[in-house]
Every structure is written in structure tokens, then in C-alpha cells.
Amino acid sequence: MGSLVFNGQVVALNEEGFLVEPGLWNEDLARVLAREEEGLETLDEEHWAVIRFIRAHFEEKQGAPMVRAVCKGTGLRLQRIYDLFPSGPAKGACKLAGLPKPDGCV
Amino acid sequence: MSAELDQKLEALTDETLAKGLAVFREHLKEAEAGFLNACVRCGLCADSCHYHRAEPRLENVPGRKLDHIASVFRAHYTTFGRVAPGLVGAKRFDRDMARAWVDAVFGRCSLCGRCSLNCTIGIPMPALFRAARRALGAMGLVPDDLQANVENSLRHGNNMAIEREEWVETLEWIEEELQAETGDPQARIPVDKQGARCLFTVNPREAKFFPLSLQASAKVFWAAKEDWTLASEAGWDLTNYALFTCEDDQAAAIVKNLTDAMTRLGCEVLVIGECGHGYQSARWMGPEWLKSAFPFPVVSILELMDQYLDEGRIQVDPTKNTQPVTLHDPCNLVRHGGISEPQRRVLRRAVNTFTEMAPRGIENYCCGGGGGQLAMSEYRNRRLKAGRMKADQIRATGAKVVAAPCHNCIDQLSELNKEYQLKVHIKTVAELVAAALVPPTSTPSSTPTFAEAQP
Ligand code: SF4
Ligand code: SF4
Ligand code: SF4
Numbered sequence: 001m002g003s004l005v006f007n008g009q010v011v012a013l014n015e016e017g018f019l020v021e022p023g024l025w026n027e028d029l030a031r032v033l034a035r036e037e038e039g040l041e042t043l044d045e046e047h048w049a050v051i052r053f054i055r056a057h058f059e060e061k062q063g064a065p066m067v068r069a070v071c072k073g074t075g076l077r078l079q080r081i082y083d084l085f086p087s088g089p090a091k092g093a094c095k096l097a098g099l100p101k102p103d104g105c106v
Numbered sequence: 107m108s109a110e111l112d113q114k115l116e117a118l119t120d121e122t123l124a125k126g127l128a129v130f131r132e133h134l135k136e137a138e139a140g141f142l143n144a145c146v147r148c149g150l151c152a153d154s155c156h157y158h159r160a161e162p163r164l165e166n167v168p169g170r171k172l173d174h175i176a177s178v179f180r181a182h183y184t185t186f187g188r189v190a191p192g193l194v195g196a197k198r199f200d201r202d203m204a205r206a207w208v209d210a211v212f213g214r215c216s217l218c219g220r221c222s223l224n225c226t227i228g229i230p231m232p233a234l235f236r237a238a239r240r241a242l243g244a245m246g247l248v249p250d251d252l253q254a255n256v257e258n259s260l261r262h263g264n265n266m267a268i269e270r271e272e273w274v275e276t277l278e279w280i281e282e283e284l285q286a287e288t289g290d291p292q293a294r295i296p297v298d299k300q301g302a303r304c305l306f307t308v309n310p311r312e313a314k315f316f317p318l319s320l321q322a323s324a325k326v327f328w329a330a331k332e333d334w335t336l337a338s339e340a341g342w343d344l345t346n347y348a349l350f351t352c353e354d355d356q357a358a359a360i361v362k363n364l365t366d367a368m369t370r371l372g373c374e375v376l377v378i379g380e381c382g383h384g385y386q387s388a389r390w391m392g393p394e395w396l397k398s399a400f401p402f403p404v405v406s407i408l409e410l411m412d413q414y415l416d417e418g419r420i421q422v423d424p425t426k427n428t429q430p431v432t433l434h435d436p437c438n439l440v441r442h443g444g445i446s447e448p449q450r451r452v453l454r455r456a457v458n459t460f461t462e463m464a465p466r467g468i469e470n471y472c473c474g475g476g477g478g479q480l481a482m483s484e485y486r487n488r489r490l491k492a493g494r495m496k497a498d499q500i501r502a503t504g505a506k507v508v509a510a511p512c513h514n515c516i517d518q519l520s521e522l523n524k525e526y527q528l529k530v531h532i533k534t535v536a537e538l539v540a541a542a543l544v545p546p547t548s549t550p551s552s553t554p555t556f557a558e559a560q561p
Contacts (some may be wrong), residue, residue, distance in 0.1 A: 014483050014484075015483045015484055015485070015486040015487060016483050016486050018483075063267065064314070066268070066272045066275075066276055066313070066314055067314065067315050067316075067317065068272070068275060068276045068279050068317070069272070071279075078317070078318070086524075087520075087524070088315060088316070088520070089315045089316075090314075090315050091521075101251070101483060102266065102314070102315075103251070103254050103255050103258055103265060103266055103267070103481070104255060104258075104265050104266040104309075104310055104311050104314065104345075104481075105265075105309055105311045105345065105480060105481075105513045105514045105516075105517055106311055106314075106315060106480075106517055
């Protein structure tokens with residue numbers, strides 16, 4: 001079990017760095033996750049567009065969106081999404097959006 | 107071990123333990139049971155296991171993992187074990203032993219089979235470990251996230267719970283991308299095409315997050331003018347995580363999605379995309395689980411690509427792949443599945459420089475992500491540590507690209523890439539072939555090349 005300290009509080013992460021309690025997520029926490037887990041010092045507008053889209057999808061439907069929906073919803077091309085999040089849509093973007101680890105070979 | 111699993115272990119009753127033991131006995135075929143007493147403790151298997159190579163300690167020696175299981179067998183099912191347990195190292199199946207089993211067969215083993223290959227007497231370790239996993243399953247001790255994949259497949263027909271509309275919409279999108287890439291408006295991804303020759307199956311991960319490999323496979327089919335299709339309903343996902351939980355009834359229900367789709371669409375050949383455990387499940391285990399031979403051939407897309415190249419149905423230009431390439435051997439495809447040469451012949455044609463890992467082929471090391479390891483978050487640190495052998499092998503080749511014909515391996519290799527700073531690209535074989543394809547001349551696509559067709 002991992003953890004990170006955020007606003008003086010300890011936030012539990014699973015072994016792969018995903019939030020144990022997705023409900024604790026907020027945008028400040030996303031910035032900390034980006035730095036600690038994904039090595040991204042800053043998040044620009046494109047990162048946020050992806051993160052916010054995934055988060056909204058998660059809050060509405062519980063799961064992670066298809067990368068197709070992410071492209072459509074943000075207007076970004078597929079390759080751009082891989083460039084923005086070095087660990088990819090699942091272990092990168094979904095993690096920063098505070099989702100639990102998606103099922104499957106990821 | 108996760109807190110949930112720990113709680114379950116604490117709560118184990120004698121009845122549950124007895125049930126687990128009975129399931130274990132029932133699933134040990136006689137021939138395999140004979141091997142449980144065969145280990146001569148020579149220790150030769152130690153260095154064949156990537157866990158032990160990365161972290162040399164007793165618990166990582168395959169023979170030791172086996173011993174937890176063998177000692178229970180001796181205590182309960184042999185005369186000496188019953189009357190003089192101390193003499194033969196027999197131990198009864200109790201809570202602590204169940205914990206040791208979970209740690210050994212889920213926590214320290216990817217069922218890669220390399221130990222078996224190097225064992226003095228050829229003990230079939232994976233089969234014995236599978237019987238233990240099956241027993242733990244009957245006791246409700248399969249790690250939750252591994253089981254979640256099985257539940258998804260049983261309920262939704264694919265392990266990521268992708269809905270039909272999402273899947274079909276993704277295919278339409280990739281079809282448009284393929285048309286833009288090839289410059290051929292006739293380039294298709296046929297869905298539910300009745301009577302198509304080949305039914306193609308993929309890993310849901312491709313649909314959900316990494317569709318470029320799907321596009322690459324489609325491009326190869328397009329160039330070969332293959333008559334192929336994908337199913338819109340259950341029967342497009344080639345994965346079968348029940349191979350790892352070892353619940354044969356559930357495995358049978360999942361593989362039946364594929365055979366049903368073959369019947370429904372009237373296809374002739376079941377084509378398995380690049381995936382080790384998917385190939386193993388459909389080609390070798392499937393008929394066993396369903397207790398009947400399949401009335402159609404099951405082939406890997408690697409064999410098809412090899413055949414296309416051999417027959418001149420597709421042409422490749424290796425100078426399109428200039429970076430040096432090495433090849434990973436997914437255990438389930440190569441050591442267990444018997445597909446080793448097709449991908450090598452394909453790569454020798456499709457890339458400029460192809461360098462083998464040492465060792466290679468059936469002797470190659472597991473990446474560390476197999477046996478369901480990738481799905482079990484709780485063992486992630488061990489998994490990354492155990493991948494050190496693979497990282498060292500890759501580095502030694504000097505390659506810049508690792509071809510990995512298995513999506514499960516690709517994910518583990520991507521993590522190793524980051525963890526060990528390998529600075530390589532990891533690709534499917536189809537992606538390398540697609541990049542090197544010489545567009546077929548008799549289609550309208552002969553005019554715009556790949557580069558010109560980009561918007
Ligand atoms: S099957 Fe593979 S991972 Fe398991 S003990 Fe043997 S060598 Fe190690
Ligand atoms: S190589 Fe075979 S016989 Fe020797 S210790 Fe390992 S399992 Fe036992
Ligand atoms: S993940 Fe890959 S290398 Fe590892 S056991 Fe599966 S097929 Fe083998």
C-alpha cells in the first residue's frame with residue numbers, strides 16, 4: 001500500500017498508485033498525483049481537458065471512458081493523448097482523474 | 107497481501123479448508139499427483155525462475171513453492187505422511203498453509219513454465235500450481251481484481267465491460283482512421299459479416315485505450331485482401347482470465363463466446379490476435395474446457411502474417427523499420443503455445459535489424475506480467491522487481507524497439523521501460539508489419555502513400 005501527503009493529510013494509494021478512495025479526489029490532489037506518480041511538474045489546458053472529461057464520465061457512469069470518447073469529448077487526436085500522459089490513458093490519465101485501476105490488461 | 111485477502115484467510119473455517127483440499131485432490135490428475143513426490147531438491151530450478159533471479163531467496167525457488175503443495179499432499183494422501191509426517195515433511199492444510207499457498211502460487215508465480223523446462227525430472231510445475239489456485243478459488247481466495255476480470259467476461263462478454271455501442275463506435279472510428287492512413291475509401295473493418303473466412307478477435311485493451319494495434323492488424327488484412335470480420339456482440343474478446351483463476355467451468359463459459367460467434371457468423375477460421383494467454387486458451391485449453399474438438403482451425407495472426415508474406419500476398423519494405431528490433435517471447439504463446447518461428451520469419455522480413463534476446467524462444471524469460479500478475483495490484487512491487495531479468499535481456503540486445511506479440515506482456519514491458527529506464531518502444535508485430543507494408547497495387551490506394559494521405 002502506498003500513500004502521499006496532501007494538505008497535511010495522508011491519502012492512501014494502492015500498490016499501483018491509484019487512489020484507494022476515489023471520492024477524495026479534487027484538482028489539487030490531481031496536481032500532486034501528476035507530480036508524484038506521473039512525473040508531470042505542470043498540467044496544461046490539454047491535460048486538464050482530458051482529466052476533467054474522464055472524471056465527469058466516471059462520476060456519471062462509474063467506469064473509465066473509451067479513449068474514443070476522450071478524443072471526441074476533448075477534440076484531441078489519439079497520438080496527442082499518448083504524448084500528454086507518458087503512462088497512457090489508463091495508468092496515466094485515469095490515475096490522475098482519481099479513478100480506481102481499470103480492469104483488463106492494463 | 108491485501109487487507110481483504112488477509113481477512114478472508116483469518117475467517118477460514120475447517121469446512122472451507124476441507125472443501126479446498128477436496129477440490130485440490132479432484133483436480134490433480136493421477137499423472138500429476140505422481141510428480142508431487144518426485145522433487146529431489148537439487149535446486150536446479152532456482153535460476154530458471156525470474157523471481158529468484160531478481161531476488162534470490164528461498165521463497166522464490168520453484169521447488170520451494172512446489173514443496174508447500176507437495177507437503178500437504180503427503181500429509182493427507184500418503185500413508186507415510188499420515189503415520190510419520192515429520193519423516194517425510196508432511197504438513198496439514200491449515201490457515202497458515204493456505205496463506206503460504208496464496209503467497210506462492212498467486213504472489214510469486216506467473217505460471218510461465220520455465221522452471222518445469224529446466225527441472226531435472228520435468229515436474230509439470232504450472233499444472234500443479236494451477237490445481238492449487240483452483241483449490242484457493244473454491245475457498246474464495248482469488249485476489250479480487252483478478253476475479254473482477256472474469257466476472258466482466260461472464261457478464262458483459264469482454265473483460266473490460268465495454269458496451270456494444272462503444273465497441274462498434276470505436277471500430278467505425280478506427281475504420282475512418284484506416285481509410286485516411288491508406289488513402290483507400292474502400293478500406294474496411296467489417297463487423298458481423300456473415301460467412302467471412304476469418305473471425306478476428308482482439309484484446310479489449312485495444313478497443314478501450316490502445317486502438318493503434320487494432321488499426322495495424324486491420325491494415326494488414328486490408329493489404330492481404332483478406333475476407334475477415336469482427337463480432338459486434340460477445341465473441342470479439344480473446345482474453346480468458348479464468349485461465350489464471352483456474353476455474354474451468356468459468357473458462358469454458360468464456361471460450362464458448364468465441365465458438366458461438368463462429369457458429370453465428372458462419373466463419374471458417376478463428377484468428378487470435380497478438381496475445382499469449384488468449385492463444386493458449388482458445389487453441390489448446392478451449393477444446394479441453396468445452397470437452398469437444400473445435401470444428402474449425404484456430405490460428406494466431408502471427409501465422410497468418412507469415413503465410414501472407416510467404417505467399418507474396420503482402421509485400422514489406424524493411425527500410426521503413428530502421429531502428430534495431432528485438433523480440434519478446436510470451437510464455438503462453440511460445441513455451442506453452444508452440445508458436446515461435448512465424449513471428450521470427452515475419453520480423454526478419456519486415457525490419458532492417460533483428461537481434462534475438464539471450465536466451466530466446468522457449469528458453470526465454472517471462473516478462474513477469476503473466477499468470478494474471480498484471481491484474482493483481484497487491485503484488486505490483488514484486489512483479490516489477492521480477493521483471494529485472496527481462497529488462498537486462500532487452501538492454502543487452504541494444505535494440506530500440508521490442509516487438510511483443512502479447513498485450514499483457516506489452517503492458518508489463520511498458521512499466522519495465524519506465525522503471526528500468528530502457529528507452530525503448532514496445533510494439534506488436536502487426537504494428538511493425540503495418541509500418542513496412544508496400545501498398546497493394548491493384549487498389550485505388552496505389553496513388554497516395556501513407557505520408558501523403560495524412561491530413
Ligand atoms: S512457473 Fe515461472 S514464475 Fe512460476 S515458479 Fe516456475 S519459473 Fe517461477
Ligand atoms: S529442479 Fe525439479 S527436482 Fe530439482 S529442486 Fe527444482 S523442482 Fe525439485
Ligand atoms: S505476460 Fe507475457 S511473458 Fe509473462 S507469462 Fe504472459 S505471456 Fe509470459
